[in-house]
Amino acid sequence: MEITIQPLDPAKRRPKPADESKLVFGKVFSDHMFLMDYRVSESWKNPRIVPYGNLELDPAAMVLHYGQGIFEGLKAYRCHDGRFLLFRPQKNWERFNRSAQKVCMPEIDTAFQFKALEALLGLDKEWIPHSIGSSLYIRPTMIASEPHLGVRPASEYLYFLITGPVAAYYAEGFNPVTIYVSDEHVRAVKGGVGEAKTMANYAASLYAAELAKKKGFTQVLWLDGVERRWVEEVGTMNIFFRLKDELVTPPLTGSILAGITRDSVIQLARHWGITVTERPISIDEVVDTVRSGDMKEVFGTGTAAVISPVGEISYKEKRYRVRDGGVGEWAQKLYDEIVAIQYGEKEDPFGWVYTLNI
Ligand SMILES: Cc1ncc(COP(=O)(O)O)c(C=O)c1O
Secondary structure, X not given: OOOEEOOOOHHHOOOOOOOHHHOOOOOOOOOEEEEEEEEOOOEEEEEEEEEOOOOOOOOOEHHHHHOOEEEOOEEEXXXXXXXXXXXXXXXXXXXHHHHHHHOOOOOOOHHHHHHXXXXXXXXXXXXXXXXXXXXXXXXXXXXXXXEOOOOOOOOEEEEEEEEEEEOOOOOOOOOOEEEXXXXXXXXXXXXXXXXXXXXXXXXXXXXXXXHHHHOOOOEEEEEOOOOOOEEEEEOOEEEEEEEOOEEEEOOOOOOOOOOHHHXXXXXXXXXXXXXXXXXXOEHHHHHHHHHHOOEEEEEEEEOOOEEEEEEEEEEOOEEEEOOOOOOOHHHHHHHHHHHHHHOOOOOOOOOOEEEOOO
């Protein structure tokens, strides 16, 4: 499929942020966007790049009523030698297609995903920030665009790619978060759509997240939806516990998003000779281990922050400090290594980095 390009009139270019370090996540967008339509009878068609702007959508578009929509999140990094890099993008395209299957949406050929992104970034590469830590956030999205009221999979979809520069997550160094264990509200259940990056999961997380914020905590620690006992995720990140000298993370059993950072941490830690175990871990075990002092570190993992150390956990109105509440040794080491690989500053023994053809 040939991509048509309608470049922005240079006089209408969007103002670039003056100070990269002050960028608020998800507020500034690049000059162009990629769009493509799908109809059941014709498959994907009309791939095009146009100036960034509003979408035209019928108010009966099914995504607006039944939430049939999925997305991804990845970043482009500017390397000191002039290359532009992505981190394990094939994993994002594959997860996108798994999410699509989960909510009865059409898949997109992964090779075409690369082609579309490279065409878009070829036009907007000046938007990829320069300073280490900052990057260009990429948001591939698919929505049900068919105008129809009635619950069934739509027969028309819109796919779009938008991008925007984001600042380093830790402009002033690591800042351990405090987390509130939600034993009343749940994010996802086994057999549901928790393992898909579908919009409904994020709507379902808002109420508990607001509650946690009102109580003075940064993030919610999600427990399983049945027993409210097994730890699943933290905020919109996967979670890791360092019990003595073993790294433990909950297994992917359907209600947890298969994070790409999670997988990278597991591979990297094993490469360093650390024992990593994917097993169910209960909130009681977490609390007991923190109390006994055997819990050396707790941290979340995700594309936005890479590693997010947890300093304190609140469960049933009691607060538990993880060690001294500071940044753990492994969290720091994993963060430094992954960031160095992402920016092409260190050897990439796993072949994770993809050099953009732009
Ligand atoms: C619910 C949820 N869990 C985990 C993650 C971490 O996934 P990744 O490491 O691929 O960014 C994300 C972010 O994408 C998420 O939204």
